[in-house]
Amino acid sequence: MISISRLVNGKRERSDEIRFPTSKDVYPKVLVFNVTRNCNLRCVHCYSNSGLGKFQDLPLSTWLNAVKQAAEMGVRHILLSGGEPLARRDLVEIAKEAHDFGISAEISTNGTMLTRERVEELKRYVSYVGVSIDGPEEVHDKFRGVPGAFKKALEGIRTAKEAGVKTGLRFTLTKLNYQYVDFVFDLMEKEGIDRVCFYHLAYAGRADVKLDIDNWTRLRVVERIVERTRENKEIEVLTADNPVDGVLIYAMTRNEEVLRLLRRNGGNKSGERIADVSPEGVVYPDQFTPIPIGRIERLKEIWDKPNEVVDKLRARKNYLKCSSCPFFDVCNGGLRGRALAVTGDLWGKDPSCYLEEIAKKYDLKLHDLKQPEAEFK
Numbered sequence: 001m002i003s004i005s006r007l008v009n010g011k012r013e014r015s016d017e018i019r020f021p022t023s024k025d026v027y028p029k030v031l032v033f034n035v036t037r038n039c040n041l042r043c044v045h046c047y048s049n050s051g052l053g054k055f056q057d058l059p060l061s062t063w064l065n066a067v068k069q070a071a072e073m074g075v076r077h078i079l080l081s082g083g084e085p086l087a088r089r090d091l092v093e094i095a096k097e098a099h100d101f102g103i104s105a106e107i108s109t110n111g112t113m114l115t116r117e118r119v120e121e122l123k124r125y126v127s128y129v130g131v132s133i134d135g136p137e138e139v140h141d142k143f144r145g146v147p148g149a150f151k152k153a154l155e156g157i158r159t160a161k162e163a164g165v166k167t168g169l170r171f172t173l174t175k176l177n178y179q180y181v182d183f184v185f186d187l188m189e190k191e192g193i194d195r196v197c198f199y200h201l202a203y204a205g206r207a208d209v210k211l212d213i214d215n216w217t218r219l220r221v222v223e224r225i226v227e228r229t230r231e232n233k234e235i236e237v238l239t240a241d242n243p244v245d246g247v248l249i250y251a252m253t254r255n256e257e258v259l260r261l262l263r264r265n266g267g268n269k270s271g272e273r274i275a276d277v278s279p280e281g282v283v284y285p286d287q288f289t290p291i292p293i294g295r296i297e298r299l300k301e302i303w304d305k306p307n308e309v310v311d312k313l314r315a316r317k318n319y320l321k322c323s324s325c326p327f328f329d330v331c332n333g334g335l336r337g338r339a340l341a342v343t344g345d346l347w348g349k350d351p352s353c354y355l356e357e358i359a360k361k362y363d364l365k366l367h368d369l370k371q372p373e374a375e376f377k
């Protein structure tokens with residue numbers, strides 16, 4: 001993730017220790033638990049192909065055991081996602097287990113099931129709820145495949161906020177909604193929401209490459225996100241799944257402190273600082289890279305023992321097509337799942353890399369730039 005608000009406004013957050021680490025870790029610090037494939041909506045861009053039928057969830061005991069292993073690994077954040085995680089009646093048990101082990105439990109939800117009753121049972125154990133909003137009501141409902149989804153999501157946001165749960169927005173950029181970035185910032189102001197994360201589209205599940213914006217549009221959209229962030233120094237603004245956003249901020253600011261922070265962030269760390277567990281218990285480097293690295297029952301072993309995919313991801317500079325890029329150390333080659341989906345090669349070029357567009361617009365002389373030394377080995 002790229003913290004736009006930290007880079008352009010200097011706004012510090014609790015999760016900065018994860019985003020700007022000072023040492024290398026053996027285990028991931030963030031795990032995404034896709035605890036179900038069930039969902040009450042049918043979103044056009046669902047990366048997990050959820051909502052199309054009734055799926056058999058893994059038993060609660062399997063997830064509780066995974067939380068225990070995560071605690072032994074020193075995981076700091078567990079992101080409870082799906083499908084729709086609230087479709088599991090026992091979600092609170094997983095959140096409580098994480099909380100009791102000192103792990104921050106966060107929920108990614110479509111917001112429609114955030115009733116007062118569910119919020120009340122969850123609020124002691126959950127440190128953050130991120131609710132997806134795809135644009136104004138009509139656009140959102142079309143995206144989500146169910147009329148009334150926007151109203152319910154907004155109700156859910158208000159309910160969670162009223163109960164004192166930190167609540168923010170999640171917005172996935174696609175061809176169908178990129179023009180609503182301003183709507184998102186306006187909604188935040190109106191509703192008193194102080195956090196948003198913009199996701200670049202990753203081509204997995206129903207999120208087809210054809211839904212994605214082109215790279216010049218991407219540049220303009222992220223510039224707008226930066227402008228709106230500069231106007232409001234109180235909010236936390238992040239982007240996810242495209243570390244090239246950091247290069248854009250450097251190009252816009254030419255601030256060496258920005259570059260230093262980006263180097264500490266190190267760009268994409270799938271399989272290293274983050275990993276994903278699917279509803280079926282298969283462990284992947286992230287939510288979008290369909291290369292299995294192990295099973296939920298032996299989560300910790302994945303990083304304890306030699307693992308071909310993890311080892312290669314750690315040494316990805318030796319394999320990636322763009323490893324000579326002068327910004328490799330702040331990007332790490334972008335999202336592997338997207339490269340794999342388009343080129344068929346896990347080490348291919350991420351098609352959403354918009355470095356060339358940035359270089360043209362901001363007159364970055366890529367050939368004159370040298371790769372910096374790594375901050376820590």
Ligand code: SF4
Pocket residue numbers: 244247322323325326327328331332333334350353354355
């Ligand atoms: S060329 Fe590769 S390392 Fe450089 S910015 Fe693009 S994706 Fe990142």
